């Protein structure tokens with residue numbers, strides 16, 4: 524059975540940078556507090572003219588170039604996002620058109636910050652099942668549009684950006700070895716954006732609707748994240764009969780440096796083997812793993828044959844882990 528291998532990565536961060544010092548002017552906070560509790564120093568913010576699809580297209584173009592393929596070779600487009608351009612058409616359809624892909628299937632996937640790990644798994648399944656050979660998987664977010672900029676407990680955490688990968692069928696020993704996904708709807712209210720949905724339909728004035736912005740019970744979310752991610756990485760290694768020391772790189776969802784450190788500690792992995800950019804990009808939800816992955820590929824940290832563990836956690840609640848041989 525073929526398996527899916529990442530043959531190209533790309534990412535895009537909007538030009539505008541918002542530092543912790545900038546936030547000190549908006550809410551009662553301090554650079555010291557944000558750095559100590561989250562590890563975040565700055566984040567990127569999309570221009571008013573930039574939509575989720577624009578970020579996704581820019582990241583995808585770089586991934587396509589890195590893979591050395593033509594857009595017409597792509598036979599499935601997947602976009603993971605909590606901040607799509609529209610309810611429909613999907614952002615994936617807009618990306619497919621802009622890139623000049625053929626009339627191939629394209630759809631969005633909603634799993635909040637676990638979106639990329641979910642979408643990667645869907646792409647892998649299409650390839651394993653023989654329904655696709657080359658898949659474009661994107662995580663793209665303009666979270667700045669759903670952040671409550673008056674709420675200091677959440678506005679310091681999030682940023683905008685996009686990351687993309689090209690997955691291709693391979694019979695080599697490289698590629699995705701395993702994927703484990705989970706969800707726990709019982710904990711849906713820990714982290715949510717309630718509107719606009721059909722429960723809170725709203726009007727044209729989306730941002731005036733109560734519930735249109737991120738609401739989070741940070742403390743509880745933190746505790747559940749540490750527990751579930753610890754379980755997820757344990758499950759991923761066990762499924763591959765792998766010892767923690769066989770992992771070369773951990774590429775975690777970049778939510779908070781303390782959550783990342785707790786997961787690395789659980790694995791007994793030194794922080795030198797963890798790809799971290801939360802200090803520079805904040806939490807970019809579904810985009811965070813592919814952005815971090817792209818950085819590690821481009822600066823030469825990831826080397827062929829190495830074992831890479833991805834893990835993510837987010838609203839839903841959702842979480843999951845993927846093991847790959849690079």
Ligand code: COA
Nearest residue numbers: 552553556560636675676679741742744745778779836837
């Ligand atoms: N600046 C200064 N003080 C702040 C603050 C800010 N930006 N945000 C909260 N505080 C205050 C609180 O009001 C509280 O004050 P009080 O003791 O007077 O009530 C104090 O800091 C401690 O708040 P608490 O919520 O207990 O802090 P914490 O150590 O849990 O850190 C988070 C808060 C949000 C950083 C942390 O809970 C977290 O990272 N949670 C996970 C969030 C996450 O990653 N979500 C996305 C998952 S994909």
